[in-house]
Amino acid sequence: MTENRFSFTAAKLNKLPVPEKGKRRYYYDTKVQGLGVAITGMGTKTFIVYRKINAKPERITLGRFPDVPLDEARAQAFEVNAAIARGENPNDKRRRIREEWTLTALFERYMQDYARPHKRSWQEDEAQFQRYLQDWKNHKLSSLKKVELQNLHTRIGEEHGKYAANRLISLLHSVFEKAIEWGWDSENPVTRIKKFSEQSRTRFLQADELPRFFSALENEPNHTLKDYIWLSLLTGARRANVLAMRWQEVNLDAAFWQIPRTKNGSAQRLPLMPEAVAILKNRQQLHGQQAFVFPANSKSGHFTSPQKAWKNLLKKAEIEDLRLHDLRRSLGSWQAVTGANISVIGKTLNHKTLAATEIYARLDLDPVRQAMEVATQAMLSHRETEATTAQADNSNE
CATH class of the missing domain: 1.10.150 (DNA polymerase; domain 1)
Structure with missing residues (x-):
C-alpha cells in the first residue's frame, strides 16, 4: 500500500501513527471513493469524504472513529457520493446548520x-x-x-x-x-474542556441533622414537595422514579411499589413502609384519578425536580451540602448503621453489580422490608426526640 492510501480495516486504523501536536494527517480508503480519515495531534480520528464539487475541493465530515464503525462510514460515504452524482453539495446543508441553528x-x-x-x-x-x-x-x-x-x-x-x-x-x-x-461541520467545542476531579460522595443525613430536617419538613407549606421528600427518604428510590411514580405501580394493600424500569434497566419491587403507605393513601384521596402520584402542569405531566424549594428547606433546617439524591443514600447508610448486610442494602437500592447479582437474586422482600423498617424507625426516632424536647421546653416555661 502507499503511505496514505490503503484498504481500511479497524485494526489498521487503530494502529495509524499520531502526528505531531498541531498537525493533521489524512489517509484514504481504496474501496470507497473519497473516504478518508483525518488524524489530529491529539490522536482523534475522524472519517471524512474528500471530493471536488464544481471544481472546488470539499471535505464532508462523517463522524469519529471508532464511535462511527468502518462499515457505517463506508455506507455514509456511498450516500455522499450518490448526492454528489445528483449534483448536490452535502456541505451546503451543513453550512446552513452552522449558520442558522441556535x-x-x-x-x-x-x-x-x-x-x-x-x-x-x-x-x-x-x-x-x-x-x-x-x-x-x-x-x-x-x-x-x-x-x-x-x-x-x-x-x-x-x-x-x-x-x-x-x-x-x-x-x-x-x-x-x-x-x-446530523451535519454540523465543526469541531465539538467542549471536547478538550478538562472536568473537575470528583470524589465518591458519601453524604447522608447525620443523626444531629435529622431533628432539624424533620422539623423543617413538617412545617413545609408545599404539600407536594413535602410528600415527595418523605417518599424519597422512606423508599430510597432514585429521584426520577419517585417523580414519575404512577398509581398503577402502587399496591397499597400489599404495601409495595413495582417500579417498571430503573436506571440500571431492571424492574424493582420495593417494600413500602407504613409511613409511606399513609402518605400515598392521603395523596390517593386527592389525586387518585390522575395517572401520576405527583401530577403537575408540565411537559412530562408530573412534578419536576424542586431544586429551589429544596434549597429553601435546607436553609430553614440549617443543613449544608445535602442533595436530593442524598436522601436515597441516607436510607442505605442508616440500614448499614442499624446492622443490615451489604446484600440487603444493595437489594433495597437496586444496585446491580456482577459480583452481587447472584446474591440479590436469592433475596426475597422479607429481609429487605425488615432492614428498611429498622432503618426508618432509627431515623424517625430523631423526629420523636425532637418533638419530646419541644414539649419539655414548653412545660418548663
Missing part, C-alpha cells in the same frame, strides 16, 4: 430524536438546560467558543458544585456530537 433548536432536536427515545435520564437533561443554559439558548452554534464554555464550566462549578458543572459539560458534549452526526 442552541435551543439543536437541543430541541436532541431531545426529540435522541434523548427521549433512548435515555431514561432525559428529564435531567431537560432540567440542566433550563437551569444553566437560559442565557445561551438564542446563541447560534457558530458563535459558541471553547473559551466561553470553559468559563461557563468554571462558573457552574463555583456556584453549584463540581459535580453539576461536570454533568453539564457531559451533556453539552453529547449534544454537540449529535450535531456533528
Whole structure:
C-alpha cells in the first residue's frame, strides 16, 4: 500500500501513527471513493469524504472513529457520493446548520430524536438546560467558543458544585456530537474542556441533622414537595422514579411499589413502609384519578425536580451540602448503621453489580422490608426526640 492510501480495516486504523501536536494527517480508503480519515495531534480520528464539487475541493465530515464503525462510514460515504452524482453539495446543508441553528433548536432536536427515545435520564437533561443554559439558548452554534464554555464550566462549578458543572459539560458534549452526526461541520467545542476531579460522595443525613430536617419538613407549606421528600427518604428510590411514580405501580394493600424500569434497566419491587403507605393513601384521596402520584402542569405531566424549594428547606433546617439524591443514600447508610448486610442494602437500592447479582437474586422482600423498617424507625426516632424536647421546653416555661 502507499503511505496514505490503503484498504481500511479497524485494526489498521487503530494502529495509524499520531502526528505531531498541531498537525493533521489524512489517509484514504481504496474501496470507497473519497473516504478518508483525518488524524489530529491529539490522536482523534475522524472519517471524512474528500471530493471536488464544481471544481472546488470539499471535505464532508462523517463522524469519529471508532464511535462511527468502518462499515457505517463506508455506507455514509456511498450516500455522499450518490448526492454528489445528483449534483448536490452535502456541505451546503451543513453550512446552513452552522449558520442558522441556535442552541435551543439543536437541543430541541436532541431531545426529540435522541434523548427521549433512548435515555431514561432525559428529564435531567431537560432540567440542566433550563437551569444553566437560559442565557445561551438564542446563541447560534457558530458563535459558541471553547473559551466561553470553559468559563461557563468554571462558573457552574463555583456556584453549584463540581459535580453539576461536570454533568453539564457531559451533556453539552453529547449534544454537540449529535450535531456533528446530523451535519454540523465543526469541531465539538467542549471536547478538550478538562472536568473537575470528583470524589465518591458519601453524604447522608447525620443523626444531629435529622431533628432539624424533620422539623423543617413538617412545617413545609408545599404539600407536594413535602410528600415527595418523605417518599424519597422512606423508599430510597432514585429521584426520577419517585417523580414519575404512577398509581398503577402502587399496591397499597400489599404495601409495595413495582417500579417498571430503573436506571440500571431492571424492574424493582420495593417494600413500602407504613409511613409511606399513609402518605400515598392521603395523596390517593386527592389525586387518585390522575395517572401520576405527583401530577403537575408540565411537559412530562408530573412534578419536576424542586431544586429551589429544596434549597429553601435546607436553609430553614440549617443543613449544608445535602442533595436530593442524598436522601436515597441516607436510607442505605442508616440500614448499614442499624446492622443490615451489604446484600440487603444493595437489594433495597437496586444496585446491580456482577459480583452481587447472584446474591440479590436469592433475596426475597422479607429481609429487605425488615432492614428498611429498622432503618426508618432509627431515623424517625430523631423526629420523636425532637418533638419530646419541644414539649419539655414548653412545660418548663
